[in-house]
Amino acid sequence: MYSVDKSGPITDVCPACGRDDSLGKPYVGHDGKRYVTCFGLNRSEHPGRRFTFDVETGQELQSKSPASSRFNELFSLGEPVSIRDFPADFLYERCQVIRVQAKDVGDIFVGEGGYGAWANGHEAEGRVIIALPFYAGADVAGLQLRAFNLKTGDGPNDHDYIRNIGRDGVYVPTYRALNPVAVVIHEGPWGAIAANFDAHGYGNPDLFSVAAASAHTKPRTIWDTMDAIFPGVPRFALFDQDPAGIKAREALRSVAQPILITGAGEGKDYRDLDPVLRFERLVDAVKPLLSQMEERRAAVTQPDQEELDARLSGFVRTEFGLSERFQKRWGSICKFVEPWGGKWMTFDGKCWRMSDVAAEFLAQATIKALLREAKFSQGEIDDDSQE
Numbered sequence: 001m002y003s004v005d006k007s008g009p010i011t012d013v014c015p016a017c018g019r020d021d022s023l024g025k026p027y028v029g030h031d032g033k034r035y036v037t038c039f040g041l042n043r044s045e046h047p048g049r050r051f052t053f054d055v056e057t058g059q060e061l062q063s064k065s066p067a068s069s070r071f072n073e074l075f076s077l078g079e080p081v082s083i084r085d086f087p088a089d090f091l092y093e094r095c096q097v098i099r100v101q102a103k104d105v106g107d108i109f110v111g112e113g114g115y116g117a118w119a120n121g122h123e124a125e126g127r128v129i130i131a132l133p134f135y136a137g138a139d140v141a142g143l144q145l146r147a148f149n150l151k152t153g154d155g156p157n158d159h160d161y162i163r164n165i166g167r168d169g170v171y172v173p174t175y176r177a178l179n180p181v182a183v184v185i186h187e188g189p190w191g192a193i194a195a196n197f198d199a200h201g202y203g204n205p206d207l208f209s210v211a212a213a214s215a216h217t218k219p220r221t222i223w224d225t226m227d228a229i230f231p232g233v234p235r236f237a238l239f240d241q242d243p244a245g246i247k248a249r250e251a252l253r254s255v256a257q258p259i260l261i262t263g264a265g266e267g268k269d270y271r272d273l274d275p276v277l278r279f280e281r282l283v284d285a286v287k288p289l290l291s292q293m294e295e296r297r298a299a300v301t302q303p304d305q306e307e308l309d310a311r312l313s314g315f316v317r318t319e320f321g322l323s324e325r326f327q328k329r330w331g332s333i334c335k336f337v338e339p340w341g342g343k344w345m346t347f348d349g350k351c352w353r354m355s356d357v358a359a360e361f362l363a364q365a366t367i368k369a370l371l372r373e374a375k376f377s378q379g380e381i382d383d384d385s386q387e
Contacts, residue, residue, distance in 0.1 A: 014038035015058035017045040024076045026055060035061055037073055039107075068140035070108055070165075074131045077104045081128060084153035084190065084271075086197055094200070095173045095193050100131045105145065115145065115163055122147035122161070130155075132189055134169030134213045136221050138228040142166030142213065144189065157188070164213060170225045171211040180208035181355045182286055183230055185222065185256050187215060187239040187248065191270040198279035206357045207286065209270075215239070215248040219255045226255075234293055236286055240269050259285040291361050309369060313376035322366060329369070330362045 013020040014036075022040040034055040038046070045051075052061040052069060061069065078098030080088035091097035102123040106116025119129050127147040134142040145163040148155040155161050171189040173196055186192040188211055195209035208230070212222060226235055235256035239245035249258045261273065261281045270278060312328060315321045326334075333347040336359075344359035345352045 012036065012055055012058075014040065014045075014051055015053055016051045016060070024073070027072060027076045035072070037076060071131065071133045071140050071143045073108050074098065074100050074104060074143070077101070078131065081130070081150075083128075083130060083148055083150075086193060090197060090200070091193070093174065094196065095132070097130055097132050097193070100129050100145075102129060105129060109165070113163070113165070115165065118163060119145065119147075126150075127155075132171060134164070134166070135172045135225050135229070136167055136169040137224050141169040144171070144213070168213050168217050168221060170217065170222055171213060172225070172229060173208075173210070175208065175229060178205060178208060179353050179355070180230065180233055181206040181353070181357050182208075182234045182236060182290055183226060184209045184259075184282065184286065185235060185237045185252070186211040187245055187269055188212075188271075191238070194271040194275075195279065195282060198275070198282075202279060204279075204283075206355060207283065212248070215244045217248075219252050222252065223255045234290060236289065238270060238282070238285075257289055259289070261285055287357075290357070291364065305372075309372045310376040312369075313373035317370075325369070326363060326366045329366055334359055334362050 012023075014023065017038060017040055019038070019040060022038050024037040024039060026034050026036045028034055035052055036055055037050050037052040039050050040046070050069075050073065052072065053059060054061065061072075075096070075098050078100045080092035081097075081099035082088040083091065083097070086095075100119075102116065102119035105119040109115040122129060126149070128150050130146045130148055132144050132146075133140045134144065136142075143165050145165065146155050147161045170185075171192060173192065184192075184195060184207060186195065186209055192209040192211040195207070199205070199207050199209070210226075226233070236259045237249050237252045237256040238259055238261065239249045239252075241260070252258070261270070261278065270282070273281070308329065312325050315324055335345045335352075337343050337345055340354075343354050344356050346355055346358040346362070347353075
């Protein structure tokens, strides 16, 4: 992920041309390193191009994607802004949404697609230009420029107000240090932004929202991107209930399980729902499906289920007995870590994840297993005699 480095002004010079008069703001790349771009296009040492370098080593950043370096440049030149009642710091730090100037758009995309003229036209009419990235795999493959009315937060969803540049991909907010239980794929970036804002307000790190660049984003692109960023994490698709959204959901069935939220009618995405209820409805839509997935995974993790049911049927039928059952069934894949602030860790077959929700699912599975254990019980068990 990328963010402007706020540690202070940089005193380094461009290692290519040896000058410091055209350096941009330092920023932090997705690899955690600090980078700076020299915008001296007329320098004989890097004629006709910018030179982005690692602050510590002076080595030039070799971007795998032209869109990546362009987005970095826009981001380093941009500034935070509040749109649609979302705080500027939240959009900037958590969502990679930045306000850019039309002049910078024109300089970076000079001679390409008329993006500079498009941005100038909207800026002249009092709108602001917002930039955000699209990912294909772990790299920025494209970006979106969108014109907004700053007072109303309005920006119609049509080509006159939106420019998607570069390759198709997935909008992914800042995910560093996050370890979600599930990822929800929205149809548009602002639905994902709203869902992450709600999750942040609820203090819920388990659900993380991303968005397809468009209803035509290829399932393979979404698959590869999610595998690169969140390998093994269950995915759910929340698209509009209009014809385009229904078609997109069907196309993504091999990538994500479709979900619906009560009240999200035709032409309505997550952002259009009642802010007081929408996140709870999203959780209600995801949680039962996650529970089913967890039970199926648990069945694979515990292949000798019948033998285990028989052995545990003799445990006392008290809360203490349930605690012992939980330990016997899931102790190898679920741990309570007191030094980390009392957090539950579960093993998903590939890595350990911090998740109270997953532990809750396993607790529910322990209770449901009592019905299976019952067939091994010989009459009623006297709890007192088992203690």
